[in-house]
Amino acid sequence: MNIVYKKIYLKSVMWMIQLRDYQNELIDGIYQSISKGNKRIMVQSPAGSGKSITMSEVARRATDKGNRVLFVVHRRELVNQIKETFIANSVDMNLCHVGMVQTINNRVKKGSEPKPTIILVDEAHHSLAKTYLNIFEHFSDAYVIGFTATPWRMSNKGFTDVFQDLILGKTVRWLIDNNRLAPFKYYSVNLMDSDILTHNSTGDFSNDSITKAMQKTIYGDVIKHYKKFAEGKKTIVYTHNVESSINVAERFNKEGYKALQVDGKTPKAQRELAMELFRKGEINILVNAELYGEGVDVPDCQCVILLRPTESLTLFIQQTMRSMRYQPNKQAIIIDHVGNWYRHGLPDSEHDWQTYFEGTKKKGKSNDAIPIKECPECFSVIESAYTICPECGFEFPKEEQQDYELMENAELEEVTEDKVIQLNLKTAEECESVEELYQLAKDKGYKPGWAYVQAKRLGMLG
Incomplete structure (x- = not known):
């Protein structure tokens, strides 16, 4: 064991992290599923609900019994973060290997990965990628327990090819009501009150007009609405490409705000420094392209600004809820300039995760049927929308892109659940x-x- 981890482990071995009631419920659900004969189990729990801590408890109980655990993550930045949590919860790291999926896959091919009793998978909605499947197939006798906030695939094919059972966690609304996630205010364009959406003969919104309004359009001035809704709040901005992220950061700096820009090509050390400055409050606005989706823990992020339309429910939830990590008296602000709420509802809108898990015959989106891809250089598993690998800087071949239309005169307003209900009637x-x-x-x-x-x-x- 690394000497640093050994010291931390010895220091913490006499105590364990105290789990919350709903985290214990998840673990009870896992054991009940195992008692029914299931060996491959998916666990759903919202972003910010402490899945890492729940997984550390599964690992601790396993290693306490002398069982070997293999923990699979898809991003390098998550490895040390997970190890620290596991060590703090007295997991025996001599029996637990935490590694990136491509590293583990290579070790499996070389025969150097010890046989685990349990395989834990972080962000398990990625687990149908070939690298994951290779690991599962090689260790076919191991229990596979995957955790995700969103058991959802854009192709609508579900996860039953890999997993036998789904354990459902608490809803986002329950976590907010019980002070486990921060409440939020959501601001966006209200196309229902404009002339952009047209009605068909039955009085309902025309699908064609909704599609046209949502494609390649950014509504409202970014600086103006930040000043109006989130002045002074620590903010992460999600843009649709690198050029846009650079331009937005420049605009914030010209207005006197302390902003930094990062993207998939930014050197790793520089990305880490930017996040550290953001956490310390030395910069207030972090503008990014293709980064800070899954696995980034920034509890004091108070606001997110969406400048990137997405058909991915997973990406939408990961981005919007980045600002909803709980802190006393905190209210998250979400400023959506691209109308993503028309596609996905609000962060606390309920979803039929069981149906998503099982899959449907409904045809998925043809423009993004596979929400992830592997980098051909380093074999990292990343979101399919990335143009630059955040792990090694590999640039994917550019596809022809249409320019985004800017409607900066548009006014954003608060979006509440009644508007979502009205849209989905x-x-x-x-x-x-x-x-x-x-x-x-x-x-x-x-x-x-x-x-x-x-x-x-x-x-x-x-």
Whole structure:
């Protein structure tokens, strides 16, 4: 064992991290699933709910019994972070190997990776990548327990090819109500009150107009709305490409704010320094492209600004909830300039994770059917939208991109759950009675005559 880790381990061996009630519930769920004969189990728990601590407890109990644990992560920055948590919880690191998936995969090929009893997988929605599957297949007798906030695949194919069971954690709303995550205010463009969205013959928003409004458009002036909604708050900005991140950082600095820009090509030491300065408060705004999605723990980040449209529910949740790590009296601010809430709802909107886990026959998005890819240089597993590998700096071949349209005169406003409900209300065709049509008209804010016309059109009035 590394001498530094050994000292920390010996110092902490007499105590363990105290788990919260909902974390113990997850562990109980894992053991109950194992007792039913399941060996490959996925655990869902929201971003910021302390999955690393929960995993450390699984590892501690395993190593206490002399079992070997293999912990698989997909980013180099996470390795030491996980090790520190495991050591603090008295995991026997002589029986636990924490490593990047590509490193472990190479060790497996060379026959130098000891056989584990349990394989723990961080960000397990990546686990259908070939590098993960190679490890699982090689250690076919091992229990595989994968943790993720989002058991979701854009292809809608689910995870049952790898996992047998899904353990569901608490909802984001429960964690907020119980002071485990920070409450938030969400600001974005409200296209429902504009002329951009048009209605079809049934009174519902036209899918074509929604698609057109959401493609390649950034609404509202970034600096203006930061001053209006989040002045002085520590903020991470997510942009759609490197050039945009540079421009946005320059604008903040010209306005007198302390901002730094980083991207996948920024040297690792420089990226770490930027994050350290941000954590210390020496800079207030960190503008990035292709970084700081999964696994970044910055509890005092108070605000995120979204300048990147995404069809990925996983990416949306990881980015928006980066500001929602709990601190007393903290209220997170999310400023969405690209209308991502039209695609995904709000961070606390509920999702049918069980159905996502099982998969559906519904055809997935053709423009991003595979949400991850492997770098051909270092074999890191990264989001498919990356153009530069954050691990080794490899530049992926550039695809032709359309320019983003800027509508800086657009005004952003607070988005609450009632707007999400209004957007997702069922159509007239989905109503099974005249009463449901009149309720739908009320929910949509339409006059009762709309329900009468729809009922007559659908043949409900005889």
